[in-house]
Amino acid sequence: MSTDAATARLAFEVVKTACSNCNLRELCLPIGLPPDELRRLDELVSTRRRLKRGDHLYRAGQAFESIYAVRSGFFKTDVLIEDGRDQVTGFQMTGELLGLDGISSEIHTCNAIALEDSEVCAIPFSHLESLSRQIHTLQHHFHKVMSREIVRDHGVMMLLGTMRAEERLAAFLLNLSQRFKARGYSPAEFNLRMSRDEIGSYLGLKLETVSRAFSRFQEDGLLAVHQRKVRILNTAGLRKLMTHQRG
Amino acid sequence: MSTDAATARLAFEVVKTACSNCNLRELCLPIGLPPDELRRLDELVSTRRRLKRGDHLYRAGQAFESIYAVRSGFFKTDVLIEDGRDQVTGFQMTGELLGLDGISSEIHTCNAIALEDSEVCAIPFSHLESLSRQIHTLQHHFHKVMSREIVRDHGVMMLLGTMRAEERLAAFLLNLSQRFKARGYSPAEFNLRMSRDEIGSYLGLKLETVSRAFSRFQEDGLLAVHQRKVRILNTAGLRKLMTHQRG
């Protein structure tokens, strides 16, 4: 028999990598799986990976093998084209999946970068496919996750195509707020993990414009902003600004 | 024994709805499937549907049941929000899939409208899921198709977020050109199925701006345009315009 300490550490490791015990199971891939199927998911997550702020989880051009679930921390994804232009395509927080874009060509098409010290679960994709051939619920859920990503992208296209600067920022902040809320954090007060420049890149604006919009919101009493700390003072006002401006 | 005429008609109908005999099988879902698996796909397509120009294939808010493969014709999808704004999120041509956005919530999130008389194959989604649990290649291919849609959307986000009007139109035309080419049509000469307004909506521009960009391209000898008929005279020039402008 092994020592207590070794047993304890082993148990601890197992617990740590098991979906069935993960406190994100209501946010992440396993959402809604019955306990017996959930336990089968435990074999899915092969490795955890820790990243420091600024580290790349993967880079555009690398071979695609796994998708990643954010276990803690905060990420951005961005694409860049030859001529030097780049754009942030998304920000990912706890429980969200990274790497879905790599499935199509088996090569990652964007960069994923940690905006703070983070931890992810790597899910080998072939493994996920074979397990989802066995577990109907998992298969269906995975399809929903991919579809939700498409719907989200359509929302961003809408934002970029039809909204003006302040509407975009309002939409962005309300979206963040709601995602923090879903994770049990305050929807009204949070720290932005990204720079004005990164927000601007995501919203199709220059950093100066983002900064001005923040100032304007503050003047109008919608927000209290101190650097990256944001407090929403008037959610309804933001929502109205987002939807109701111009015909 | 039935009459020759009846037999012939029956055979004809079967041929018409079978993926294994469809001349789109290299573009559509069955791409790359070996013949024996391809034959199993024939049971997948339950119904064909014909649409006239202007008809809705589905509307935002309707229950999601099937995805659709364009068999012939041309579609647009658009989303609209309360305040009246709307945006075209995509144009779909032969062999492309419609309805993937509905999987996430089991409700269609956009409208799909035929831009010319068209025909689609309806693929009941639960059916597709069960078959793709049996046919690995199909499963994998379907995942690739969804992923490609995500990558495409990222491209559009890039376009909307970082490109100026003429760059956007150039990118749009080159994309159309390449898709026509992939279907065996001329990449240099084609008819636009959509109005200037619809192009503008897709590209995040007003119709006047689209029109002016067309005129400019014509002045510069890149294009010959007569109403909706477009002939590309200088592909390299368009490509250069798309990528190389501003730092």
Add this chain to the structure above:
DNA sequence: TGCCGCGTTTGATCCACGTCAACCCCGGGC
């Protein structure tokens, strides 16, 4: 403690695209 550097704010000016409006073109109906 003071200096340095980077992210941010703020101001002044510019310009690409939106807006508004007139006109044209082409096809369909009478």
Add this chain to the structure above:
DNA sequence: GCCCGGGGTTGACGTGGATCAAACGCGGCA
């Protein structure tokens, strides 16, 4: 043939956000 209507083009003008530039504040480091 004529008229009518909708899509498209073109022009004049306005404006939101980009660009350029300066200054600020905070954190890190000597």
